[in-house]
Amino acid sequence: MPPMESPxxxxxxxxxxxxxxxxxxxxxxxxxxEGVHKSYRRGCPVLRGMDLVIERGEFVFVTGPSGAGKxxxxxxxxxxxVVDDGRILFLGRDVAKLxxxxxxxxxxxxxxxxxxxxxVTSWTVYENIAIVLEVLGLPPRxxxxxxxxxxxxxxxxxxxxxxxxxxxxxxxxxxxxARAIVGEPALILADEPTGNLDPQLAVDILGLFGEIHETxxxxxxxxxxxxxxxxxxxxxxxxxGGRAMDVPEGVADEYDNRLPL
Amino acid sequence: MRGLLRxxxxxxxxxxxxxxxxxxxxxxxxAVVNLDVLEQRWAHAGRASVYLKDNANQRDIExxxxxxxxxxxxxxxxxxxxxxxxxxxGQRELENHGELAGLPVDAFPSxxxxxxxxxxxxxxLADIVAKMRELPSVDDVETYRTWTDRLAKxxxxxxxxxxxxxxxxxxxxxxxxxxxxxxxxxxxxxxxEVLRLVGATDDFVRKPFVxxxxxxxxxxxxxxxxxxxxxxxxxxxxxxxELAGLVGIEPTFLPWFVALGxxxxxxxxxxxxALLSVRTLGxx
Numbered sequence: 001m002p003p004m005e006s007p008x009x010x011x012x013x014x015x016x017x018x019x020x021x022x023x024x025x026x027x028x029x030x031x032x033x034e035g036v037h038k039s040y041r042r043g044c045p046v047l048r049g050m051d052l053v054i055e056r057g058e059f060v061f062v063t064g065p066s067g068a069g070k071x072x073x074x075x076x077x078x079x080x081x082v083v084d085d086g087r088i089l090f091l092g093r094d095v096a097k098l099x100x101x102x103x104x105x106x107x108x109x110x111x112x113x114x115x116x117x118x119x120v121t122s123w124t125v126y127e128n129i130a131i132v133l134e135v136l137g138l139p140p141r142x143x144x145x146x147x148x149x150x151x152x153x154x155x156x157x158x159x160x161x162x163x164x165x166x167x168x169x170x171x172x173x174x175x176x177x178a179r180a181i182v183g184e185p186a187l188i189l190a191d192e193p194t195g196n197l198d199p200q201l202a203v204d205i206l207g208l209f210g211e212i213h214e215t216x217x218x219x220x221x222x223x224x225x226x227x228x229x230x231x232x233x234x235x236x237x238x239x240x241g242g243r244a245m246d247v248p249e250g251v252a253d254e255y256d257n258r259l260p261l
Numbered sequence: 262m263r264g265l266l267r268x269x270x271x272x273x274x275x276x277x278x279x280x281x282x283x284x285x286x287x288x289x290x291x292a293v294v295n296l297d298v299l300e301q302r303w304a305h306a307g308r309a310s311v312y313l314k315d316n317a318n319q320r321d322i323e324x325x326x327x328x329x330x331x332x333x334x335x336x337x338x339x340x341x342x343x344x345x346x347x348x349x350x351g352q353r354e355l356e357n358h359g360e361l362a363g364l365p366v367d368a369f370p371s372x373x374x375x376x377x378x379x380x381x382x383x384x385x386l387a388d389i390v391a392k393m394r395e396l397p398s399v400d401d402v403e404t405y406r407t408w409t410d411r412l413a414k415x416x417x418x419x420x421x422x423x424x425x426x427x428x429x430x431x432x433x434x435x436x437x438x439x440x441x442x443x444x445x446x447x448x449x450x451x452x453x454e455v456l457r458l459v460g461a462t463d464d465f466v467r468k469p470f471v472x473x474x475x476x477x478x479x480x481x482x483x484x485x486x487x488x489x490x491x492x493x494x495x496x497x498x499x500x501x502x503e504l505a506g507l508v509g510i511e512p513t514f515l516p517w518f519v520a521l522g523x524x525x526x527x528x529x530x531x532x533x534x535a536l537l538s539v540r541t542l543g544x545x
Contacts, residue, residue, distance in 0.1 A: 078458070101462070108460035120452045122267060128455075135461045179459070 028092055030056045030187060030218050031077070033244070036086035038072055046072045048242025049086070054220065056186075059213040061229055062222040064239035070222040073239070074189045077220075078110055079103045091186065108136065111180030111188045111217075115195035117172045121165030125156065125175050128164050132183045150178040154208060170201040174208070181212055188212060190221045194228065206231055264452075265473050268445060272477055275441040279481020280488060282433040283527060287489045289426050290519060293419040295512055300412040309390070310403040311373040317398035325398060326373060332389060337376035343369050370400060431530060434481070438474045438534035445470065446539050470539045471532050478531020482524045490514060 031054040039045035046069040054060055062070050075081040076088055079095055088095045091109065098106055119128050126147055133143040151157050154174040159167075164175060173193060180188055190209060194202030206221075206228055213219045223229075229236055236247040265272055311329075313322060322340065329338045346369035377386065390402045446453065456466050493514050500512070515523075 104457070104460045104462045104465075106460075107458060112458055118451070118455055118458065120455055123263075123452075127263075131456065131461075132459045135456070135459055135465060183459075 029053045029089075030058075030091060031220075032087070032089040033073075034087045034089070036076065036088060037084045038069070038076060038081065039084060045084075045242050047076075047083075047239075050239075050242065050244050052237060052244040054218065056218055057213075057216055059210070059219045059234045060221065061234055061236045062220060062239060062244075063224060063226075063229065063236060066224060068239040069242065070224070070239055071191050074112075074191050074220065074222055077187075077189060078107055078112060104135075108183065109186050111183065111185040113173070113176050113180045113188070113190040113193045115192040117169075117176045117196075119164045119172055119175055119179075121163070123164055124160060125151070125162050125164055125167070126160035128175055129179045129182050132179055136183060146182055147178075150182045153181070153211070154178045169197055170204065173197060173201075173205055177205070177208055177212070181217070186218065188217050188219045190219065190223075192223055193221070194223065194225060199227065202228060203231055262469075262472070264445060264449060264469050265476065268448070271441060271445065272473065275437050275477050276480045276484060278437045279434060279477060279527065279531075280484035282430045282437075283482045283485030283523060284488050286423070286426050286430045287485050287515065287523060289419070289423040290523075291489060291493070291515055293416065293423050294515060294519070296412065296416045296419050298513055300416050308405065309375045309377060309386075310405075311375060311393055311399055312370045312401045312403065313372060314398055314400045315370070317371070321398040322371075322373070325396065329373065329375060329393075334378040334381040334385065335375055335389075336378050339374045339376075341372050341374055343371045346371065434478055434527065434530040435534045435537075438477050438531045439538040441477065442470050442474055442535045442538040445473070467536065467539050471535045474535025474538075475528045475532040478526075478534070479524055479528035481531075482527025486515070486520045486523060 031052070033050050033052040036047050036050040037045055038047040046067070050069075050073075062073060064070055072081065076083055077090065077095065079098060083096045086096075090106070095106065123131075129147045129150060130143050133146060138146075147160065148157070151160060154177055156171060156174050156178065159171075164172060167175065173196075177193070188209070193209075194205050197205060202225065209219055209221060210232060221228075221234075238245045238247055311325075313325075326338050326340060329335055386404060390404060393399050393402050453466055493512070497512055
């Protein structure tokens, strides 16, 4: 992996590591799901011919009951799982067809936030965030600058030397968000990021994602928490019966009976 | 090095185990080195003893003495009478074996002790010995080749034992470093998972473990060299005079390139063991 020295190298289009992404990908949707099938047990598909298109810069809630396939959808995106059938195009490339050694470069274009934070609790806050830039090969001085910037953005300025394990749940999730955005990825994936937080904190975290979205990132926010959908008006995609259904803005109430409270 | 510092107890324990393993190897090499020095010393001792018959008269002995001095490559000849031989023997042995004091004088043959130049070939020496054995006043000629041949066999045996011990140490290093790395990988499971989620390649994930394994192996070998050196110099002051008197050499420590080679071997084995142990990182 060549050393990353100029800010332009952070752009997702160039973070390919192998063959380049298509140059006209900027004009295409960032994500396209075409006939995606995925099942874990024979006869019980989680995703059944799912079709979905997500444009650049969108903020999309992905919701549905437990077992609907929200996490599966995200895991397919960052290649923790492989589709049984269909295509998932990210920046114009079929994720399923990537070789094993190309998966790290795929993930460098994404920032992922999990319900259980997935921080290394024995590391400091700084180390948990800086690792993203160390993987990219940035020089230490630039890493220090960028980590300080994102810590300020998530409201944890000056907390870099604290050990991650002593932070509260909300603070740990903020660190996880900081880690997800520090590399300026094209796509932010959030898999139930508020699942372990109290309602007020959940709203705060959602607000943070909103701020991140305003900088131009595409956000895919998977949640079963109905209350969050009411906080702000966003595109909502409901996963039901293995398929994705778009809920147009402003008519979310029509689908109340499909979503758990 | 983050992992090395955070799990220093785990690595310290492994290094101690490796110090023991490499110390065994180092001790064997030390023995081989000194045996080799001894063999070299005696192989080129340039000494022979011509034992004279009991009925050899003084004139024959003097003639033989003068004739030997004329032989090329013989640099010195010294006559040792029976009485002198008994005295020399008694000084060495009677202290430990008092019953030998009763041996008669004629139990110790007179001899001509010959000093031979170091550039004399074995073939020429054998030729000289054969000719001397044919002389009427000569009973036997001792070149001490048997002893040096036995010493050479001992050295070869020591080398073979060291080679076998190296294989054992190799196995020990692989077992210790491999176990430590697998344990470290298990304890840092979350760290590995996070690294792979943020886009680290497998090589990036493996590199710290390989470096830690290299350090463990190298440190273990270095510790063993240090321990052996400390013990060697501690003991040497007490035995070097006796050894020098007994066999004509002073004990020597491992040559620098052997010590360096051990450390390099340890580092290399540690690296390979770590690489093999973490080659499968699991899927995320």
